[in-house]
Amino acid sequence: MEAEERFAEDLAPLTSDVPLSRGLGRSYGDSSLPPQSRPVVANTTLADRLLAFDARTGILRAEAGISLLELNRLFLPHKFFVPVTPGTQFVTLGGMVASDVHGKNHHVSGCFGEHVLALRMRVGDGRIVDCSPEENHDLFYATLGGMGLTGHILEVSFRMSPIPSCWIYQESERVPHLDALLDGLSAAARDWPMTMAWIDCLTPGASMGRGILFRGRWAKANEAPSLLARPKLRLRVPFSLPSWIMQPFTVRAFNAVVYHSHIQQERRGLVSPEQFFYPLDAIRDWNRVYGSAGFTQHQSVLPHSAGRGAVRRYMELLTSLRAAGFLCVLKDCGEEGSGLLSFPRPGTSIALDLPLRPETQEHIDRLNEFVIREGGRIYLTKDALSRPEHVRAMEGRLSAFLAVRKAWDPQHRLRSAQSVRLFGDEP
Template sequence: MINLHKGVMITVKPKKKQLAGWGNYPKESCYIYRPETLGELKGLIKDADVDSQIAYGLGRSYGDTALNKDSGVIGTDRLNHFLEFDEEKQTLTCEAGVSLADVIDVFLPRGYFPGVTPGTTYVTIGGAIANDVHGKNHHSDGSFSEYVLSFDLMIADGSIVTCSRTENEELFWATIGGIGLTGIILKATIQLIPVESSYIKATYEKARNLDDAFEKFIENDANFKYSVAWIDCLSTGDSLGRSVLMRGDHARADELPAKIKKPLGSPDKPGLKMPVNAPGIALNYWSISAFNQLYYSSYKDETKIVDAASFFHPLDSIEDWNKLYGKKGFVQYQAVFPKDREPKKGLRKVLERLTEEKRSSFLAVLKSSGAQNAGMLSFPMEGYTLALDIPIKDDGLFPFLKELDEIVLAHGGRVYLAKDAVLDADTFREMYPRWEEFLRVKQQVDPDGRFASSMSRRLGLTE
């Protein structure tokens, strides 16, 4: 079916395709649109023959955040142009489909870096805002929204609204972390930070167990801009929660070894690719336990200069690394435990249940997080976050994840929506107490519920 909307030809019902997030679970059939102009986008929002639509960037949300079963998905990857760079203010204005990889490729050689970057560069600016992504510096600098000055949002009637901390402030904070439910982000102005090199002065320190890791976080986090720990989630007994802490700062040019001739250059690295889905038997309790032992043993306490890509985005060098988890896919379970509710006890319970159930994860990351911002559905709060990649081996995983939800709730925490695939509506409402405030703002800009997703229906945010 073809419609003409103000002279622009729009495909109203494109071919239905199966889509998934980065965890390859769930997989759902959606109607996928890829507009190239604002006119096409406006026509799709107003006239497309689907019940609802949701923006879809580069597909790095893990669960069903950007899926919309049997309805519309708007790919933003073609709306990806740089618009303006103000060198005096160090601000970049770009379309929402620009990726952090694009920003780093263009601006790091000029001495600028994103204020916050998550564990991958393959996320769009629009996606970074909609999920209010955070990185290794949340304890010191907050989440991505701290560096967002303003953005333009196309709402359900096709009009464009500029949002900032001083203009349409409520809509600004509803869209920050609002998982795409307020409209389509068109462009944004973000603050970059100046750096002298494309390298990190990194300090590595091993922790014997969870108690030791917490002591090291508390003692030293304030001394580093970036801080994270790989945690062995299968260790037991006195070694439960043993970790490798990785902290660092942007290296000054005068701190680089003599062999590095270009401070803002990047080392060439061979790219790897996971060609097919790994067989399900490849990732099991024993193989991951062996990997964790080898990984922990490979580190020693030291400080050294490493390139930024290795420090921030090590998995970006492996194309399609999610195929390591096989055809059934995996879930990433990320939760935050607030500082004022004995977070170590909550983390210990989660780690104990993982080992008891032999629910293996070799990508387990522990971070400290700073103060909560004003985003109505933004995830981080002051405390500690734990992220786990858990392969889907059997249906028993899902009641187990519900059990983890109960542990998180009991300690006043919440699950990160950008990673979630199974949270129920009642638990969501307990974890995100500002959900009614969010819905009030959404109703103002989207009274007919044109923006919806599989996640929003699962969480009871849309019908």
């Protein structure tokens, strides 16, 4: 799609006449792309100033375009960290609100939105308004996870977390099959603030769902070096690999190598926050391994009420579709957030890469039909291909969200390629 991307340091004039804002564009789908009838989007990344910080309370106010990379660079040495981080640093603060991101600590800390105190926004009629749980609370909760459709996010106030050191104590464990992995995740959740599992989603049979379980916590001051971890050399994938490389057998081989390269059954020790939270950031342009056709993601959460069998059936479906790419990540989610379209709910979240091929639409449809049957939902930030009827069927909160959106922006001046696809906005 051809579209114009506008940049400016000052978001107020920049957002006065555009249908959508975007940050660093790391959503996997079309949520940061403008509609075809108005192909222009405001890029917020030059609006990156800190506006207020109180070290006693940890409360930070900043312009929405500041990146997580910059926040970490500034605050880690002073022992503050964002309360919730996604799996990449290449996101903006505004994007973290619009996607209501979650992380390895979701089972204890919830989504990012739970730590947001107030927002300044430009809403559909052009006004600039503040919102918070006290003021314009309908707008506030619709904006957490609202995919940028309720207004342009200009400024964000949230609470940073004090940390005891700048290092993570991590344990990782090779686990031979799915049941052991799910057991391990729920056992770890009781004692550890951060958990997740990498899972081999291509091996069928008794070893199905084998993987590596990660547990972590901030290292205590007396067990960590006082120095900050040196930034790692960033490798770069210099060009797009040919698409044929994404054969089932190469992907299966990759998964097997990752699994078996975890040679000891269990490892423990200190790692830098960069290694722990953002392993893929170490390889710039890693998406190029998927070739010029690219890839999409599918992330869904299967509720605890569907039972453990649901995760097994999901894996069986995946194996039968032979659809998955390199990475499949499992995370047990805690309570549902207060954002009207916030993704996580108590259950098991499964995220996987899907190389784009002619049959990918069919695979997404099959996966979504499965998620609907099990009472789950998908993460809109990762979505490029879902059908509107599927999203309506899995998202009971949609009418409440659309009502708030209609109240603040009756003409739907704010819209995206994703809202055109899923919510029937003017293309």
